[in-house]
Amino acid sequence: MALDSKVPKGPIKDKWTDYKNHIDLVNPANKRHIDIIVVGTGLAGGSAAATLAELGYNVKAFAYQDSPRRAHSIAAQGGINAAKNYMGDGDSTYRLFYDTVKGGDYRSREANVYRLAEVSSNIIDQCVAQGVPFARDYGGLLDNRSFGGVLVSRTFYAKGQTGQQLLLGAYSAMNRQIARGKIEMFNRHEMLDVVKVDGKARGIIARNSITGEIERHSAHAVVIASGGYGNVYFLSTNAMGSNVTAAWKIHKKGAYFANPCYTQIHPTCIPRSGDYQSKLTLMSESLRNDGRIWVPKNMEDVMAIREGRKKPTDLSEEERDYYLERRYPAFGNLVPRDVASRAAKERCDAGYGVNATGEAVYLDFAAAFVRYGSEQAKIKGINNPSKEEVIKLGQEIIEEKYGNLFQMYEKIIAENPYETPMMIYPAVHYTMGGVWVDYNLMTTVPGLYCIGEANFSDHGANRLGASALMQGLADGYFVLPYTIGDYLSDDIRTGKIPTDTKDFDEAEKEIKDKIDFFVNNKGTKSVDYFHKKLGKVMWDKCGMSRNAKGLKEAMVEIKAIREEFWKEVSVPGGSNEMNPELEKAGRVADFLELGELFAKDALTREESCGGHFREESAEESGPQKGEAKRNDKDFAYVSAWEYKGEPADAVLHKEELEFKDIELKQRSYK
Ligand SMILES: Cc1cc2nc3c(=O)[nH]c(=O)nc-3n(C[C@H](O)[C@H](O)[C@H](O)COP(=O)(O)OP(=O)(O)OC[C@H]3O[C@@H](n4cnc5c(N)ncnc54)[C@H](O)[C@@H]3O)c2cc1C
Numbered sequence: 001m002a003l004d005s006k007v008p009k010g011p012i013k014d015k016w017t018d019y020k021n022h023i024d025l026v027n028p029a030n031k032r033h034i035d036i037i038v039v040g041t042g043l044a045g046g047s048a049a050a051t052l053a054e055l056g057y058n059v060k061a062f063a064y065q066d067s068p069r070r071a072h073s074i075a076a077q078g079g080i081n082a083a084k085n086y087m088g089d090g091d092s093t094y095r096l097f098y099d100t101v102k103g104g105d106y107r108s109r110e111a112n113v114y115r116l117a118e119v120s121s122n123i124i125d126q127c128v129a130q131g132v133p134f135a136r137d138y139g140g141l142l143d144n145r146s147f148g149g150v151l152v153s154r155t156f157y158a159k160g161q162t163g164q165q166l167l168l169g170a171y172s173a174m175n176r177q178i179a180r181g182k183i184e185m186f187n188r189h190e191m192l193d194v195v196k197v198d199g200k201a202r203g204i205i206a207r208n209s210i211t212g213e214i215e216r217h218s219a220h221a222v223v224i225a226s227g228g229y230g231n232v233y234f235l236s237t238n239a240m241g242s243n244v245t246a247a248w249k250i251h252k253k254g255a256y257f258a259n260p261c262y263t264q265i266h267p268t269c270i271p272r273s274g275d276y277q278s279k280l281t282l283m284s285e286s287l288r289n290d291g292r293i294w295v296p297k298n299m300e301d302v303m304a305i306r307e308g309r310k311k312p313t314d315l316s317e318e319e320r321d322y323y324l325e326r327r328y329p330a331f332g333n334l335v336p337r338d339v340a341s342r343a344a345k346e347r348c349d350a351g352y353g354v355n356a357t358g359e360a361v362y363l364d365f366a367a368a369f370v371r372y373g374s375e376q377a378k379i380k381g382i383n384n385p386s387k388e389e390v391i392k393l394g395q396e397i398i399e400e401k402y403g404n405l406f407q408m409y410e411k412i413i414a415e416n417p418y419e420t421p422m423m424i425y426p427a428v429h430y431t432m433g434g435v436w437v438d439y440n441l442m443t444t445v446p447g448l449y450c451i452g453e454a455n456f457s458d459h460g461a462n463r464l465g466a467s468a469l470m471q472g473l474a475d476g477y478f479v480l481p482y483t484i485g486d487y488l489s490d491d492i493r494t495g496k497i498p499t500d501t502k503d504f505d506e507a508e509k510e511i512k513d514k515i516d517f518f519v520n521n522k523g524t525k526s527v528d529y530f531h532k533k534l535g536k537v538m539w540d541k542c543g544m545s546r547n548a549k550g551l552k553e554a555m556v557e558i559k560a561i562r563e564e565f566w567k568e569v570s571v572p573g574g575s576n577e578m579n580p581e582l583e584k585a586g587r588v589a590d591f592l593e594l595g596e597l598f599a600k601d602a603l604t605r606e607e608s609c610g611g612h613f614r615e616e617s618a619e620e621s622g623p624q625k626g627e628a629k630r631n632d633k634d635f636a637y638v639s640a641w642e643y644k645g646e647p648a649d650a651v652l653h654k655e656e657l658e659f660k661d662i663e664l665k666q667r668s669y670k
Contacts, residue, residue, distance in 0.1 A: 003256070003640055003655045006438040007111040012661045013093075016115045019439075020482055024489035031056035034488050035219040035497070037204055038062070039191045039246050042071030043163070043469060044452025045225030046170035047476025053177035055481055057488075060217055061174070061183050062206060064190045064241060064583070068171050072227050072239035073472070076163025077284035077405065079145065079155035080469040082120040087144050091152040093117045100467060101662050103149040103336050104432070104460020105610035105630060107259070107638070110661055111439060113458045119478040120470050124156055126477055130169035133158055145289050145401075147465030149336035149669070155466045160284050160405040166469060170476075189215070190583060194222055194250050194448060195507045201250075201448035202497045205507045207515075209583060212576035214511055216504045218497035220488055221447045223480065224250055225472075228431040228453035230263065232591045232598065233543075234535025236428035237269055237282040243587035244594050247435050247454050255443035256640035256653060258436035258456035260594065261602035264463055264611050265544050266429035267293075267340035270412055271360040278528075280427040281412060283363070284405055285465040288333045290368035290398065291422070293340070294320045295352040295361050305354050312354070312362055312421050323347055331669040338462045338611045338628075339669055341426035345544050346626075348425070355423055364421035369394030426544060430468060432459045432611065433601075436640040436655070440483035441475060444640075449484060451475035456638065461610025515575045518585045523568035527584045530565045534558060534588070534595050542599050547615040551603040555596050555648060562592040596647035601639055604652065607631035623670060632664050 008019045026034065034057050038049040041063040049061040065071065083096040096117035101108055124142070128134065134156050135143040144153040158165040177183040188209045195203040195218075203218035226246035230236040251257045268288065270281045296302050297319055304310035323343055325332045335343075344361050347353070354360050373394030377385040385393070395418050399406065409417050434457060435443050435450040443450050452472040459467060537557045541550035565588070573579040608617040608628035617629045638655040 003436070003444075003653050004438065005109060005655055006440055007109070008439065012111060012114045015111055016118055023482060023486035026485050026489050026492060028056050030492040032058070033495070034058065034491060035060065036221050036223060036484070037217060037219040038223045038225060039204065040071070040225035040227060040452070040454070041068035041174065041185075042073035042225065042227055042452060042472065043166055043170055044454070044472035044476045045223070046071070046167065046174050047473050048223055048225060048451060048480050049183055050170060050173035050177055051477050051481045052484070053180070053182035054173075055485075056182075059177070059183045060186065060219060062186045062189045062191055062204070064188065064209060066187050068174060068185070068187075069167060071167060072242050073167050073469070074164045075237075075239060075282075076166070076469055077160040077282065078147065078286040079157035079162045079466040080123065080166065080473070081147070081154050081464070081466040082124045082156060082470065083117055083154060084121050084124060085154075086142055087153045089152045091154050095152065096120060096154065098662060099150045100458065100464060101460065102665075102667060103464035104458075104462050105628070105667055106460065106632070106636065106659065106662070106664050107262075107609050107657065108458050108460035109638070109655075109657060110659060114661070115479065116458045116471055116474050119474045122478055123470060123473045127166060127169050127473075130172060132165045132169045134165075135159065145286055146334060147285055148288060148334045148340065149331070149464045150334075155286070157286065160286070160402055163469060166473065170473075191226075191246050192249065192511045192586065193507045194253050194445075195503050196253060196445065197497065197501070197503050200446045203499060203504065205504070205511050207511070210578050212574070212579065214508055216499035216508060218499045220491045220494060220497065221449065221484055223449040223451060223484070224435065224454055225450075225452045225476070226454045228434070229591070229594060230428045230431050232534065232595050233428040233538045234531050235272065235277065235280050235539070237266060237280050238429070240279060243590070245587050245590045247450070248590040248594055250435065250443065250445065250448060250450070252643050254445045254643070255448060255450070256436040256642055257434070257597065258638050258640045259433035259461070259601065260598040260641070261542065261605060261612050262432035262461050262610065263428060264337055264430040264432060265341045265426045266337055267344055267426050268363060268424045269427035269429070270409065271355055271357065271423055271425040272427075281408065282427070282429060283409060283422060283424055284402070285337065287363060287402060287405060288340075290401070291333065291363040291365050292322055292367055293324050293333055293344070293361055293363055293424075294322045295347045295354060297321045299351065302352050302354060306356060312364070321347075321352070328669045335669045336462060336464060338613070341544055342613060344424075344426055359425045360423040361425065362421035363424045365398055365417070366421070368398060372397040430463055432457060432461060432463050436638065440486065441480050442483070442487065447487065449480060451480055461612055514586070515582065518569070518571040518582055519573070519575045521569055521571065523570040525568045525570060527569060527571065527581055527588050530561055530569065531584075531588045531591065533561050534592055537561070538595055538598070542602055545613045545615050546602050548603060548606075551599045554599040555603070558592065558596040558599065559648070562596070565589065565592055593647050597641060597650055600648060600650065601641065604639065605635060607635045609635070624666065624668065628667075630666070636664070
């Protein structure tokens with residue numbers, strides 16, 4: 001099947017407006033006869049469900065947690081971008097568009113990204129109207145801060161809890177519709193398959209995770225908003241429950257999966273502490289606004305710190321290597337995430353890591369304490385303040401901005417980051433790859449949509465900080481509610497979709513058979529055993545840098561783990577009860593297939609771009625020596641994979657990317 005991105009014609013700045021002016025609409029009376037299923041109630045699904053219900057559709061919303069408030073979106077810390085130009089620093093829709101396409105290393109679809117930048121401002125107005133308590137400056141106006149990869153301040157934030165506050169906004173909007181009966185909320189329900197009728201998505205099969213009952217639900221369209229798949233690595237900053245199942249199941253039913261190898265490894269996470277860890281913790285990128293990243297210049301100091309003979313604060317400025325400021329003077333500590341992560345890895349691989357495992361660099365706020373403290377002393381009219389007074393005043397400002405993050409760090413590491421620099425190391429954080437969608441956010445299955453982190457989205461090969469929340473809410477509040485109407489306008493006379501049909505029977509049987517297999521297999525190894533094994537292969541061979549040899553090995557090794565899983569997996573408990581191990585087994589089974597496709601995708605893409613660094617494709621000389629080398633001639637496309645049984649047999653379809661409004665350049669942050 002040829003991929004049609006359905007991008008409207010015309011100048012980029014008019015596309016979305018023209019599109020909205022010409023699509024078919026469903027009149028309010030007819031919306032009452034149309035059902036929509038939304039799988040996922042994080043920021044993407046929650047905003048979509050609330051908006052679709054407000055428009056008059058009947059929405060059935062599903063989440064595996066006990067409340068929409070527990071979606072992984074709640075963890076988002078740093079902020080959300082919008083081109084409001086409140087700081088008067090030259091921001092505009094075009095600049096946000098440009099930064100996002102450049103940040104994604106020119107591997108995203110221009111028209112979608114422009115639309116995202118265009119609606120970004122509406123998101124802030126919508127959320128403020130809902131009462132989201134964004135940070136404000138002294139005069140009461142909304143405040144902004146900077147994130148990596150940009151030269152303006154356009155990030156709106158609510159301390160280090162932006163996702164939580166935005167989710168409460170979306171959740172309140174949903175609750176209004178739940179109370180009106182326009183949203184039927186199915187908490188603790190896991191979607192396990194999509195049901196197609198005559199080629200169109202017409203329903204889902206879900207498991208009630210409290211009773212174990214398998215349920216059939218029908219609708220005129222299905223929206224998947226199930227989040228990202230970073231947990232394929234086992235250890236990541238994602239919520240423990242985040243998984244690929246919904247996205248993978250629709251892939252198996254005909255939705256192409258795009259760019260699975262594009263993963264974001266975030267530079268500022270708390271380093272791993274040992275083999276028994278099940279979760280990693282992010283320290284928001286916003287900290288790089290004020291924190292400076294460094295390792296010791298001299299190996300003797302590295303060893304002295306590791307052995308406890310010296311403290312980081314003992315080292316003078318001259319003894320420190322602020323390697324990001326040294327290598328990238330224009331962007332310094334605010335280079336994009338992929339660049340900052342690789343630079344940390346480079347220093348640690350060279351032996352300069354500062355903790356016992358050799359996998360940590362410092363994030364230091366000492367200079368910010370002095371900078372803010374001196375300013376505060378002036379504002380408060382304190383003449384000749386002592387050094388201690390200045391630092392204290394500066395720490396108060398830092399506490400206002402990032403207090404909860406400092407507290408979280410201290411709780412986990414048992415060190416006070418006001419007194420000693422934080423230790424950080426890159427960790428898996430976000431997946432730019434996902435289900436392929438066209439301009440309407442529809443997958444290759446008619447009537448099946450995918451939004452938020454679950455789709456391959458607008459971030460190309462690398463997402464800029466604070467752009468995921470923007471994209472999820474743009475999709476849910478402002479894009480999908482238009483595009484889905486255009487599709488549903490053909491369904492006003494369809495009537496209820498029955499669930500007592502062969503298509504539902506078959507889908508349900510397949511699910512029941514798999515569940516029976518898991519609870520009866522009585523193998524010798526736990527689900528986590530396989531997940532950890534998969535995660536190690538992923539991290540070692542599909543991690544921050546990749547090469548052909550490692551990727552080929554990864555494909556073979558993942559297949560072998562998968563085969564062992566189906567023989568040896570042990571799932572305690574039964575199927576007609578709450579059984580978290582059973583839920584995990586289904587999710588890990590899907591990760592074990594996705595992992596192999598991931599490696600295959602990475603192997604096929606013989607260029608470096610964004611988070612995908614192929615060792616064979618690095619600049620060999622000149623000022624960019626060692627940096628990623630893109631190959632636009634051969635690889636300026638989206639890889640969209642069609643399911644054909646074994647992941648190794650998946651068929652590649654290419655969506656060629658056209659750049660009419662941005663010149664393709666080497667991405668330099670020097
Ligand atoms: C620690 C951390 C901090 C972050 N900070 C920021 C930030 O500051 N700014 C930013 O822009 N981005 C940030 N991100 C990224 C951002 O939080 C996510 O990309 C975004 O929240 C994803 O939203 P979503 O709605 O697509 O998915 P999620 O919030 O993951 O929601 C997924 C939903 O799908 C449901 N679901 C999944 N599978 C099924 C199934 N099979 N059946 C039923 N329901 C299902 C879940 O129950 C849940 O409701 C951060 C990410 C992390 C890990």
